[in-house]
Amino acid sequence: MTHTIGDRAGELLAGRVPFVHATVVRAQVPASARAGDDAIILADGSIEGFVGGQCTESSVRVAALGAMRDGESVLLRVLPEGSGEFPETPGARVVVNPCLSGGAMEIFLQPRLPRPLVHVVGQSPIAAALFDLGGPLGFDMRRADGAASGAPTALVLASHGGDEPAAIRAALDAGVGWIGLVASPRRGAGVLSELTLDEGERARISTPAGLDIGARTAAEIALSILAEIVQEVRSGRLAVGSTGAPERPLGERPVEAVDPVCGMTVVVGPDTPHLVVDGEDVWFCGPGCRDRYAAEQAGR
Template sequence: MKMTERAQQLVRTRTPFVHATVVRAQQPTSAHAGDEAILLQDGTIEGFVGGQCAQNSVRKAALGALQSNESVLLRVLPDGDLQFPEAPGAAVVVNPCLSGGALEIFLEPQVPAPLVRICGATPIADALAELCALVGFDVQRGIGGSDSPDSLTDTTAVVIASHGGPEAETIRAALDSGVGYVGLVASKIRGASILDELGLTEAEQMRVRTPVGLPIGAKTSAEIAVSIVAEVIQAIRKGGLAVPVRLSSVAFEALDPVCGMTVVVGPDTPHLTIDDIDYWFCGSGCRTSFAEAKTGS
Protein backbone atom coordinates (compact mmCIF):
# COMPACT_ATOMS: atom_id res chain seq x y z
CA MET A 1 0.00 0.00 0.00
CA LYS A 2 1.34 3.44 -0.93
CA MET A 3 2.11 5.87 1.89
CA THR A 4 -0.61 8.29 0.79
CA GLU A 5 -3.21 5.51 0.70
CA ARG A 6 -2.16 4.31 4.15
CA ALA A 7 -2.39 7.85 5.53
CA GLN A 8 -5.89 8.25 4.08
CA GLN A 9 -6.92 4.94 5.64
CA LEU A 10 -5.71 6.09 9.07
CA VAL A 11 -7.53 9.41 8.70
CA ARG A 12 -10.77 7.59 7.85
CA THR A 13 -10.47 5.42 10.95
CA ARG A 14 -9.50 8.44 13.12
CA THR A 15 -6.19 6.85 14.06
CA PRO A 16 -3.47 9.30 15.20
CA PHE A 17 -0.14 9.03 13.38
CA VAL A 18 2.94 11.00 12.41
CA HIS A 19 4.09 11.41 8.81
CA ALA A 20 7.90 11.51 8.75
CA THR A 21 9.87 12.71 5.71
CA VAL A 22 13.65 12.78 5.34
CA VAL A 23 14.50 16.24 4.03
CA ARG A 24 18.28 15.90 4.18
CA ALA A 25 20.65 12.97 4.71
CA GLN A 26 24.41 13.13 5.15
CA GLN A 27 26.35 10.02 4.22
CA PRO A 28 27.03 7.36 5.38
CA THR A 29 23.42 7.20 6.61
CA SER A 30 21.26 4.59 4.92
CA ALA A 31 18.33 6.98 4.45
CA HIS A 32 17.96 9.39 1.54
CA ALA A 33 16.11 12.66 1.07
CA GLY A 34 12.52 11.89 0.21
CA ASP A 35 12.30 8.68 2.23
CA GLU A 36 9.16 8.66 4.34
CA ALA A 37 7.37 6.67 6.99
CA ILE A 38 4.25 6.60 9.12
CA LEU A 39 4.68 6.21 12.88
CA LEU A 40 1.86 4.96 15.09
CA GLN A 41 1.23 5.37 18.82
CA ASP A 42 2.47 1.89 19.62
CA GLY A 43 5.88 2.71 18.12
CA THR A 44 5.27 0.94 14.81
CA ILE A 45 7.18 2.45 11.89
CA GLU A 46 5.76 1.81 8.43
CA GLY A 47 8.25 2.90 5.81
CA PHE A 48 11.90 3.92 6.13
CA VAL A 49 13.55 7.03 7.57
CA GLY A 50 16.87 5.55 8.68
CA GLY A 51 18.41 2.48 10.25
CA GLN A 52 17.65 0.97 13.61
CA CYS A 53 19.67 3.50 15.61
CA ALA A 54 18.03 6.50 13.92
CA GLN A 55 14.60 4.93 14.32
CA ASN A 56 14.79 5.17 18.10
CA SER A 57 15.36 8.94 18.00
CA VAL A 58 12.68 9.44 15.36
CA ARG A 59 10.19 7.28 17.26
CA LYS A 60 10.69 9.25 20.48
CA ALA A 61 10.36 12.62 18.73
CA ALA A 62 7.28 11.44 16.82
CA LEU A 63 5.46 10.44 20.02
CA GLY A 64 6.26 13.88 21.43
CA ALA A 65 4.86 15.51 18.28
CA LEU A 66 1.65 13.50 18.69
CA GLN A 67 1.27 14.67 22.28
CA SER A 68 1.82 18.34 21.42
CA ASN A 69 0.10 18.14 18.01
CA GLU A 70 2.90 20.32 16.61
CA SER A 71 5.21 19.59 13.69
CA VAL A 72 8.93 19.42 14.32
CA LEU A 73 12.06 19.43 12.18
CA LEU A 74 14.36 16.88 13.79
CA ARG A 75 18.11 16.66 13.24
CA VAL A 76 19.72 13.40 14.36
CA LEU A 77 23.49 13.65 14.85
CA PRO A 78 26.07 10.98 15.70
CA ASP A 79 28.21 13.27 17.90
CA GLY A 80 28.20 16.59 19.76
CA ASP A 81 28.21 18.88 16.71
CA LEU A 82 25.06 20.85 17.51
CA GLN A 83 25.23 23.35 14.64
CA PHE A 84 21.57 23.87 13.84
CA PRO A 85 19.41 26.95 13.30
CA GLU A 86 17.69 28.24 16.42
CA ALA A 87 14.05 28.31 15.39
CA PRO A 88 10.64 27.31 16.72
CA GLY A 89 9.75 23.77 15.73
CA ALA A 90 13.38 22.66 15.32
CA ALA A 91 15.10 20.09 17.54
CA VAL A 92 18.46 18.35 17.75
CA VAL A 93 19.11 14.84 19.06
CA VAL A 94 22.58 13.42 19.58
CA ASN A 95 22.48 9.68 19.00
CA PRO A 96 25.83 8.00 19.79
CA CYS A 97 24.48 4.79 18.32
CA LEU A 98 24.79 6.22 14.80
CA SER A 99 27.85 5.13 12.86
CA GLY A 100 28.11 8.48 11.12
CA GLY A 101 26.28 10.99 8.99
CA ALA A 102 23.30 13.09 10.01
CA LEU A 103 19.60 13.18 9.25
CA GLU A 104 17.04 15.96 9.08
CA ILE A 105 13.50 14.65 9.27
CA PHE A 106 10.23 16.58 9.20
CA LEU A 107 7.65 15.11 11.55
CA GLU A 108 4.04 16.10 10.93
CA PRO A 109 1.45 14.79 13.42
CA GLN A 110 -1.99 13.87 12.14
CA VAL A 111 -4.47 14.00 15.01
CA PRO A 112 -8.17 13.37 14.33
CA ALA A 113 -10.38 16.44 14.10
CA PRO A 114 -13.08 17.02 16.73
CA LEU A 115 -16.01 14.67 16.13
CA VAL A 116 -19.47 16.18 16.46
CA ARG A 117 -22.49 13.87 16.49
CA ILE A 118 -25.71 15.54 15.46
CA CYS A 119 -29.05 14.00 16.38
CA GLY A 120 -32.14 14.98 14.44
CA ALA A 121 -33.40 15.51 10.90
CA THR A 122 -34.31 19.18 11.17
CA PRO A 123 -33.18 22.28 9.26
CA ILE A 124 -30.99 23.24 12.24
CA ALA A 125 -29.36 19.80 12.24
CA ASP A 126 -28.72 20.04 8.49
CA ALA A 127 -27.23 23.52 8.74
CA LEU A 128 -25.10 22.45 11.69
CA ALA A 129 -23.71 19.45 9.81
CA GLU A 130 -22.70 21.66 6.88
CA LEU A 131 -21.07 24.27 9.09
CA CYS A 132 -19.18 21.72 11.20
CA ALA A 133 -17.71 20.22 8.03
CA LEU A 134 -16.79 23.71 6.82
CA VAL A 135 -14.68 24.45 9.91
CA GLY A 136 -12.94 21.07 9.71
CA PHE A 137 -14.88 19.02 12.26
CA ASP A 138 -15.75 15.41 11.57
CA VAL A 139 -19.52 14.90 11.56
CA GLN A 140 -21.74 11.92 12.23
CA ARG A 141 -25.50 12.03 12.17
CA GLY A 142 -27.24 10.41 15.16
CA ILE A 143 -25.95 8.02 17.77
CA GLY A 144 -28.60 5.32 17.40
CA GLY A 145 -30.58 3.65 20.13
CA SER A 146 -28.41 0.53 20.01
CA ASP A 147 -25.13 2.39 20.50
CA SER A 148 -23.34 1.65 23.75
CA PRO A 149 -21.57 4.40 25.69
CA ASP A 150 -18.25 2.93 24.52
CA SER A 151 -19.16 3.78 20.93
CA LEU A 152 -19.09 7.49 21.83
CA THR A 153 -15.70 7.51 23.50
CA ASP A 154 -14.06 9.40 20.63
CA THR A 155 -16.83 12.02 20.44
CA THR A 156 -16.06 15.65 21.28
CA ALA A 157 -19.62 16.95 21.21
CA VAL A 158 -23.18 15.70 20.85
CA VAL A 159 -25.84 18.15 19.68
CA ILE A 160 -29.50 17.15 19.81
CA ALA A 161 -31.60 19.09 17.33
CA SER A 162 -34.54 16.75 16.93
CA HIS A 163 -37.27 18.92 18.52
CA GLY A 164 -38.64 15.87 20.29
CA GLY A 165 -38.02 12.14 20.40
CA PRO A 166 -35.61 10.42 22.81
CA GLU A 167 -33.83 13.61 23.85
CA ALA A 168 -33.42 12.66 27.51
CA GLU A 169 -32.15 9.19 26.61
CA THR A 170 -29.62 10.66 24.19
CA ILE A 171 -28.35 13.13 26.80
CA ARG A 172 -27.98 10.31 29.31
CA ALA A 173 -26.06 8.13 26.83
CA ALA A 174 -23.73 10.98 25.92
CA LEU A 175 -23.00 11.83 29.55
CA ASP A 176 -22.43 8.19 30.48
CA SER A 177 -19.89 7.91 27.65
CA GLY A 178 -17.93 10.91 28.94
CA VAL A 179 -18.78 13.37 26.17
CA GLY A 180 -17.68 16.79 27.41
CA TYR A 181 -20.14 18.93 25.42
CA VAL A 182 -23.80 17.98 25.12
CA GLY A 183 -26.08 20.54 23.47
CA LEU A 184 -29.86 20.46 23.35
CA VAL A 185 -31.75 22.71 20.95
CA ALA A 186 -34.76 23.69 23.02
CA SER A 187 -36.31 26.67 24.74
CA LYS A 188 -35.03 27.53 28.19
CA ILE A 189 -38.19 26.21 29.84
CA ARG A 190 -38.39 22.95 27.86
CA GLY A 191 -34.68 22.31 28.21
CA ALA A 192 -34.81 22.81 31.98
CA SER A 193 -37.76 20.42 32.20
CA ILE A 194 -35.87 17.68 30.37
CA LEU A 195 -32.81 18.10 32.58
CA ASP A 196 -34.98 17.99 35.71
CA GLU A 197 -36.32 14.62 34.60
CA LEU A 198 -32.80 13.25 34.37
CA GLY A 199 -31.79 14.25 37.88
CA LEU A 200 -28.28 15.25 36.82
CA THR A 201 -25.43 15.89 39.19
CA GLU A 202 -23.91 19.37 39.27
CA ALA A 203 -20.91 18.17 37.27
CA GLU A 204 -23.18 16.63 34.62
CA GLN A 205 -25.28 19.80 34.39
CA MET A 206 -22.12 21.76 33.54
CA ARG A 207 -21.58 19.53 30.48
CA VAL A 208 -25.06 20.13 29.07
CA ARG A 209 -25.90 23.33 27.19
CA THR A 210 -29.52 24.26 26.77
CA PRO A 211 -30.41 26.58 25.22
CA VAL A 212 -27.41 25.62 23.15
CA GLY A 213 -25.08 28.06 21.40
CA LEU A 214 -23.56 31.43 22.19
CA PRO A 215 -26.15 34.19 22.86
CA ILE A 216 -25.78 36.11 19.59
CA GLY A 217 -29.48 36.63 18.98
CA ALA A 218 -29.68 33.85 16.37
CA LYS A 219 -33.06 33.34 14.72
CA THR A 220 -32.66 31.32 11.52
CA SER A 221 -31.45 27.72 11.29
CA ALA A 222 -28.13 28.87 9.83
CA GLU A 223 -27.63 31.49 12.53
CA ILE A 224 -28.39 28.97 15.28
CA ALA A 225 -25.87 26.61 13.69
CA VAL A 226 -23.27 29.40 13.75
CA SER A 227 -23.91 30.02 17.45
CA ILE A 228 -23.53 26.30 18.25
CA VAL A 229 -20.32 25.84 16.27
CA ALA A 230 -18.89 29.00 17.85
CA GLU A 231 -19.67 27.64 21.30
CA VAL A 232 -18.00 24.30 20.52
CA ILE A 233 -14.91 26.12 19.22
CA GLN A 234 -14.84 28.30 22.33
CA ALA A 235 -15.12 25.22 24.54
CA ILE A 236 -12.18 23.57 22.74
CA ARG A 237 -9.89 26.59 22.40
CA LYS A 238 -10.61 28.36 25.66
CA GLY A 239 -12.57 25.98 27.86
CA GLY A 240 -10.30 22.95 27.74
CA LEU A 241 -12.84 20.67 26.04
CA ALA A 242 -10.91 17.53 25.15
CA VAL A 243 -10.83 16.13 21.63
CA PRO A 244 -10.68 12.40 22.45
CA VAL A 245 -9.27 9.83 20.07
CA ARG A 246 -9.34 6.07 19.99
CA LEU A 247 -6.02 4.96 21.42
CA SER A 248 -4.12 1.98 20.22
CA SER A 249 -1.52 0.46 22.50
CA VAL A 250 0.96 3.20 23.31
CA ALA A 251 4.72 2.77 23.14
CA PHE A 252 6.71 2.95 26.36
CA GLU A 253 10.31 3.78 27.24
CA ALA A 254 13.08 1.50 28.52
CA LEU A 255 16.75 1.97 29.34
CA ASP A 256 19.34 0.22 27.19
CA PRO A 257 21.43 -1.67 29.80
CA VAL A 258 24.58 -1.40 27.68
CA CYS A 259 24.83 2.23 26.49
CA GLY A 260 22.30 3.79 28.86
CA MET A 261 20.23 5.29 26.04
CA THR A 262 16.50 5.77 26.58
CA VAL A 263 14.73 3.55 24.06
CA VAL A 264 11.14 4.00 22.90
CA VAL A 265 9.91 0.44 22.62
CA GLY A 266 8.11 -0.53 19.44
CA PRO A 267 7.34 -3.85 17.75
CA ASP A 268 10.74 -3.91 16.02
CA THR A 269 12.89 -2.72 18.95
CA PRO A 270 15.82 -5.13 19.62
CA HIS A 271 14.84 -7.22 22.62
CA LEU A 272 16.03 -10.06 24.82
CA THR A 273 14.37 -12.03 27.61
CA ILE A 274 16.82 -13.57 30.08
CA ASP A 275 15.67 -15.30 33.28
CA ASP A 276 12.14 -13.95 32.68
CA ILE A 277 13.43 -10.35 32.59
CA ASP A 278 12.87 -8.26 29.46
CA TYR A 279 15.61 -6.01 28.09
CA TRP A 280 15.36 -3.57 25.18
CA PHE A 281 18.23 -2.07 23.21
CA CYS A 282 18.95 0.88 20.93
CA GLY A 283 20.38 -1.44 18.28
CA SER A 284 21.58 -4.92 17.48
CA GLY A 285 25.14 -4.07 18.58
CA CYS A 286 24.12 -3.42 22.18
CA ARG A 287 21.90 -6.49 22.17
CA THR A 288 24.77 -8.68 20.99
CA SER A 289 27.18 -7.22 23.59
CA PHE A 290 24.65 -7.77 26.36
CA ALA A 291 23.91 -11.35 25.29
CA GLU A 292 27.63 -12.19 25.16
CA ALA A 293 28.20 -10.70 28.63
CA LYS A 294 25.29 -12.66 30.07
CA THR A 295 26.21 -15.98 28.49
CA GLY A 296 29.97 -15.53 28.73
CA SER A 297 30.41 -16.50 25.08
Protein backbone atom coordinates in the same frame (compact mmCIF):
# COMPACT_ATOMS: atom_id res chain seq x y z
CA MET B 1 6.28 9.85 -1.17
CA THR B 2 6.43 6.37 -2.67
CA HIS B 3 3.35 4.82 -4.20
CA THR B 4 3.04 2.28 -1.40
CA ILE B 5 3.30 4.87 1.37
CA GLY B 6 0.96 7.17 -0.54
CA ASP B 7 -1.68 4.46 -0.81
CA ARG B 8 -1.32 3.62 2.87
CA ALA B 9 -1.64 7.27 3.86
CA GLY B 10 -4.82 7.54 1.79
CA GLU B 11 -6.28 4.51 3.54
CA LEU B 12 -5.48 5.92 6.97
CA LEU B 13 -6.94 9.32 6.13
CA ALA B 14 -10.12 7.72 4.80
CA GLY B 15 -10.36 5.62 7.96
CA ARG B 16 -9.77 8.65 10.20
CA VAL B 17 -6.65 7.09 11.70
CA PRO B 18 -4.05 9.58 12.99
CA PHE B 19 -0.46 9.12 11.86
CA VAL B 20 2.77 11.01 11.23
CA HIS B 21 4.35 11.16 7.78
CA ALA B 22 8.15 11.20 8.11
CA THR B 23 10.30 12.26 5.14
CA VAL B 24 14.09 12.26 5.00
CA VAL B 25 15.15 15.76 3.93
CA ARG B 26 18.92 15.39 4.12
CA ALA B 27 21.27 12.53 4.93
CA GLN B 28 25.04 12.38 5.11
CA VAL B 29 27.07 9.34 4.15
CA PRO B 30 27.25 6.67 5.58
CA ALA B 31 23.57 7.00 6.62
CA SER B 32 21.53 4.15 5.13
CA ALA B 33 18.59 6.40 4.21
CA ARG B 34 18.51 8.87 1.36
CA ALA B 35 16.67 12.14 0.82
CA GLY B 36 13.09 11.34 -0.17
CA ASP B 37 12.80 8.11 1.81
CA ASP B 38 9.65 8.19 3.91
CA ALA B 39 7.57 6.29 6.40
CA ILE B 40 4.35 6.36 8.38
CA ILE B 41 4.37 6.24 12.18
CA LEU B 42 1.15 5.13 13.88
CA ALA B 43 -0.06 5.98 17.38
CA ASP B 44 1.18 2.64 18.75
CA GLY B 45 4.72 3.52 17.63
CA SER B 46 4.82 1.09 14.69
CA ILE B 47 6.67 2.32 11.59
CA GLU B 48 5.74 1.49 8.01
CA GLY B 49 8.34 2.46 5.42
CA PHE B 50 12.00 3.38 5.77
CA VAL B 51 13.73 6.45 7.20
CA GLY B 52 16.93 4.79 8.40
CA GLY B 53 18.20 1.93 10.49
CA GLN B 54 17.01 0.81 13.88
CA CYS B 55 18.87 3.50 15.81
CA THR B 56 17.41 6.26 13.63
CA GLU B 57 13.96 4.70 13.95
CA SER B 58 14.17 4.94 17.74
CA SER B 59 14.74 8.70 17.57
CA VAL B 60 12.07 9.15 14.90
CA ARG B 61 9.52 7.13 16.87
CA VAL B 62 9.90 9.22 20.02
CA ALA B 63 9.76 12.52 18.12
CA ALA B 64 6.85 11.43 15.91
CA LEU B 65 4.65 10.41 18.83
CA GLY B 66 5.36 13.76 20.44
CA ALA B 67 4.44 15.53 17.19
CA MET B 68 1.22 13.52 16.98
CA ARG B 69 0.34 14.38 20.55
CA ASP B 70 1.07 18.10 20.08
CA GLY B 71 -0.32 18.34 16.55
CA GLU B 72 2.78 20.24 15.41
CA SER B 73 5.19 19.47 12.57
CA VAL B 74 8.83 18.92 13.56
CA LEU B 75 12.11 19.02 11.68
CA LEU B 76 14.19 16.38 13.45
CA ARG B 77 17.97 16.50 13.18
CA VAL B 78 19.61 13.20 14.22
CA LEU B 79 23.34 13.45 14.89
CA PRO B 80 25.80 10.70 15.80
CA GLU B 81 27.74 11.22 19.01
CA GLY B 82 30.87 13.29 18.41
CA SER B 83 29.78 14.24 14.90
CA GLY B 84 31.07 17.31 13.12
CA GLU B 85 28.95 20.34 12.47
CA PHE B 86 25.77 19.98 10.49
CA PRO B 87 24.40 23.08 8.75
CA GLU B 88 21.99 24.91 11.03
CA THR B 89 18.27 24.96 10.30
CA PRO B 90 16.06 27.26 12.40
CA GLY B 91 13.35 25.45 14.30
CA ALA B 92 14.93 22.01 14.13
CA ARG B 93 14.85 19.61 17.07
CA VAL B 94 18.30 18.13 17.65
CA VAL B 95 18.81 14.59 18.95
CA VAL B 96 22.28 13.17 19.57
CA ASN B 97 22.00 9.45 18.95
CA PRO B 98 24.96 7.56 20.51
CA CYS B 99 24.06 4.40 18.58
CA LEU B 100 24.10 6.03 15.15
CA SER B 101 26.96 4.54 13.16
CA GLY B 102 27.52 7.79 11.30
CA GLY B 103 25.85 10.17 8.89
CA ALA B 104 23.77 13.02 10.26
CA MET B 105 20.18 13.19 9.07
CA GLU B 106 17.27 15.64 8.92
CA ILE B 107 13.74 14.21 8.88
CA PHE B 108 10.52 16.21 8.52
CA LEU B 109 7.69 14.88 10.69
CA GLN B 110 4.18 15.95 9.68
CA PRO B 111 1.21 14.86 11.83
CA ARG B 112 -1.83 13.90 9.78
CA LEU B 113 -4.73 14.03 12.21
CA PRO B 114 -8.40 13.52 11.34
CA ARG B 115 -10.78 16.41 11.84
CA PRO B 116 -12.95 15.95 14.94
CA LEU B 117 -16.14 14.24 13.79
CA VAL B 118 -19.25 15.71 15.40
CA HIS B 119 -22.71 14.19 15.00
CA VAL B 120 -25.64 16.51 15.60
CA VAL B 121 -29.18 15.43 16.46
CA GLY B 122 -32.01 17.88 15.86
CA GLN B 123 -33.29 20.59 13.52
CA SER B 124 -33.27 23.43 16.03
CA PRO B 125 -31.66 26.86 15.44
CA ILE B 126 -28.76 25.73 17.67
CA ALA B 127 -28.26 22.65 15.49
CA ALA B 128 -28.21 24.86 12.39
CA ALA B 129 -25.72 27.22 14.03
CA LEU B 130 -23.46 24.27 14.89
CA PHE B 131 -23.20 23.43 11.20
CA ASP B 132 -22.60 27.08 10.26
CA LEU B 133 -19.70 27.40 12.72
CA GLY B 134 -18.33 23.86 12.85
CA GLY B 135 -16.90 23.61 9.34
CA PRO B 136 -14.83 26.83 9.45
CA LEU B 137 -13.54 25.80 12.90
CA GLY B 138 -12.14 22.56 11.52
CA PHE B 139 -14.87 20.10 12.53
CA ASP B 140 -16.37 17.39 10.35
CA MET B 141 -20.06 18.04 11.01
CA ARG B 142 -22.67 15.38 10.20
CA ARG B 143 -26.29 14.83 11.05
CA ALA B 144 -27.26 11.83 13.17
CA ASP B 145 -30.63 10.10 13.30
CA GLY B 146 -31.05 10.24 17.05
CA ALA B 147 -28.21 7.90 17.93
CA ALA B 148 -24.54 7.95 17.06
CA SER B 149 -23.67 5.56 14.26
CA GLY B 150 -20.12 4.35 14.61
CA ALA B 151 -18.02 6.26 17.09
CA PRO B 152 -17.71 9.97 16.28
CA THR B 153 -15.54 12.24 18.37
CA ALA B 154 -18.61 13.91 19.85
CA LEU B 155 -22.41 13.86 19.73
CA VAL B 156 -24.56 16.93 20.31
CA LEU B 157 -28.24 16.46 21.15
CA ALA B 158 -29.89 19.71 20.10
CA SER B 159 -33.38 18.43 19.42
CA HIS B 160 -34.99 19.88 22.57
CA GLY B 161 -36.97 16.70 23.01
CA GLY B 162 -37.40 13.21 21.63
CA ASP B 163 -36.04 10.10 23.26
CA GLU B 164 -32.88 11.73 24.55
CA PRO B 165 -32.11 9.06 27.19
CA ALA B 166 -32.07 6.37 24.49
CA ALA B 167 -29.83 8.49 22.27
CA ILE B 168 -27.40 9.07 25.12
CA ARG B 169 -27.31 5.38 26.02
CA ALA B 170 -26.70 4.41 22.39
CA ALA B 171 -23.86 6.92 22.14
CA LEU B 172 -22.26 5.69 25.36
CA ASP B 173 -22.46 2.10 24.19
CA ALA B 174 -20.96 3.10 20.82
CA GLY B 175 -17.93 4.56 22.58
CA VAL B 176 -18.56 8.25 21.87
CA GLY B 177 -16.12 10.19 24.04
CA TRP B 178 -18.17 13.37 24.58
CA ILE B 179 -21.94 13.78 24.54
CA GLY B 180 -23.46 17.23 24.81
CA LEU B 181 -27.11 17.65 25.78
CA VAL B 182 -28.59 21.06 24.99
CA ALA B 183 -31.00 21.61 27.87
CA SER B 184 -31.55 23.72 30.93
CA PRO B 185 -29.88 22.45 34.11
CA ARG B 186 -33.24 21.23 35.40
CA ARG B 187 -34.28 19.43 32.23
CA GLY B 188 -30.78 18.00 31.77
CA ALA B 189 -30.85 16.56 35.28
CA GLY B 190 -34.25 15.05 34.53
CA VAL B 191 -32.97 13.35 31.37
CA LEU B 192 -29.96 11.92 33.17
CA SER B 193 -32.14 10.65 36.02
CA GLU B 194 -33.71 8.24 33.54
CA LEU B 195 -30.35 6.60 32.91
CA THR B 196 -28.22 4.27 35.00
CA LEU B 197 -24.73 5.71 34.66
CA ASP B 198 -21.42 4.75 36.19
CA GLU B 199 -18.89 7.45 37.04
CA GLY B 200 -17.00 7.10 33.76
CA GLU B 201 -20.16 7.36 31.68
CA ARG B 202 -21.37 10.43 33.56
CA ALA B 203 -18.04 12.13 32.93
CA ARG B 204 -18.60 11.79 29.17
CA ILE B 205 -21.90 13.71 29.28
CA SER B 206 -22.03 17.51 29.35
CA THR B 207 -25.29 19.24 30.20
CA PRO B 208 -25.99 22.04 29.78
CA ALA B 209 -23.62 21.52 26.86
CA GLY B 210 -21.00 24.18 26.24
CA LEU B 211 -18.61 26.38 28.17
CA ASP B 212 -20.15 29.04 30.37
CA ILE B 213 -19.55 32.17 28.28
CA GLY B 214 -22.89 33.80 29.04
CA ALA B 215 -24.29 32.63 25.69
CA ARG B 216 -27.84 33.70 24.81
CA THR B 217 -28.36 33.40 21.06
CA ALA B 218 -28.34 30.17 19.08
CA ALA B 219 -25.00 31.10 17.50
CA GLU B 220 -23.44 31.90 20.87
CA ILE B 221 -24.65 28.61 22.35
CA ALA B 222 -23.28 26.73 19.34
CA LEU B 223 -19.96 28.54 19.78
CA SER B 224 -19.82 27.56 23.45
CA ILE B 225 -20.49 23.91 22.59
CA LEU B 226 -17.78 23.78 19.93
CA ALA B 227 -15.40 25.55 22.31
CA GLU B 228 -15.97 22.83 24.90
CA ILE B 229 -15.23 20.13 22.34
CA VAL B 230 -12.02 21.96 21.36
CA GLN B 231 -11.05 22.14 25.03
CA GLU B 232 -11.60 18.40 25.46
CA VAL B 233 -9.58 17.55 22.35
CA ARG B 234 -6.69 19.90 23.13
CA SER B 235 -6.44 18.66 26.71
CA GLY B 236 -6.08 15.09 25.48
CA ARG B 237 -9.21 13.92 27.29
CA LEU B 238 -11.00 13.33 23.99
CA ALA B 239 -9.35 11.20 21.31
CA VAL B 240 -9.95 12.11 17.68
CA GLY B 241 -10.73 9.14 15.47
CA SER B 242 -13.60 6.77 14.82
CA THR B 243 -13.31 3.24 13.50
CA GLY B 244 -9.58 3.70 13.23
CA ALA B 245 -9.11 5.38 16.59
CA PRO B 246 -5.64 4.90 18.07
CA GLU B 247 -5.10 2.38 20.81
CA ARG B 248 -3.62 5.19 22.90
CA PRO B 249 -5.40 8.56 23.24
CA LEU B 250 -3.39 11.26 21.51
CA GLY B 251 -2.97 13.26 24.67
CA GLU B 252 -1.47 10.39 26.63
CA ARG B 253 2.30 10.10 26.63
CA PRO B 254 3.66 6.76 25.38
CA VAL B 255 5.61 4.59 27.79
CA GLU B 256 9.28 5.47 27.51
CA ALA B 257 12.47 4.05 28.99
CA VAL B 258 16.16 4.91 28.94
CA ASP B 259 18.62 2.48 27.38
CA PRO B 260 21.22 1.84 30.16
CA VAL B 261 24.00 1.32 27.60
CA CYS B 262 23.73 4.35 25.29
CA GLY B 263 21.38 6.56 27.30
CA MET B 264 18.84 6.91 24.52
CA THR B 265 15.14 7.38 25.23
CA VAL B 266 13.13 4.59 23.61
CA VAL B 267 9.41 4.02 23.21
CA VAL B 268 8.36 0.77 24.84
CA GLY B 269 6.41 -1.44 22.46
CA PRO B 270 5.95 -5.09 21.62
CA ASP B 271 9.05 -5.09 19.39
CA THR B 272 11.36 -3.05 21.65
CA PRO B 273 14.41 -5.15 22.58
CA HIS B 274 14.53 -5.87 26.29
CA LEU B 275 15.87 -8.14 28.99
CA VAL B 276 14.55 -9.17 32.38
CA VAL B 277 17.26 -8.49 34.96
CA ASP B 278 16.62 -9.29 38.63
CA GLY B 279 12.90 -9.45 37.86
CA GLU B 280 12.86 -6.02 36.21
CA ASP B 281 12.36 -5.20 32.52
CA VAL B 282 15.26 -3.31 30.93
CA TRP B 283 14.63 -1.74 27.52
CA PHE B 284 17.10 -1.01 24.73
CA CYS B 285 17.26 0.97 21.50
CA GLY B 286 18.40 -2.09 19.55
CA PRO B 287 19.82 -5.61 19.72
CA GLY B 288 23.39 -4.28 19.88
CA CYS B 289 22.90 -2.48 23.19
CA ARG B 290 20.84 -5.38 24.54
CA ASP B 291 23.52 -7.95 23.72
CA ARG B 292 26.26 -5.73 25.14
CA TYR B 293 24.32 -5.29 28.37
CA ALA B 294 23.62 -9.01 28.58
CA ALA B 295 27.34 -9.77 28.17
CA GLU B 296 28.24 -7.26 30.90
CA GLN B 297 25.71 -8.80 33.25
CA ALA B 298 27.02 -12.30 32.55
CA GLY B 299 30.59 -11.18 33.35
CA ARG B 300 29.68 -9.72 36.75
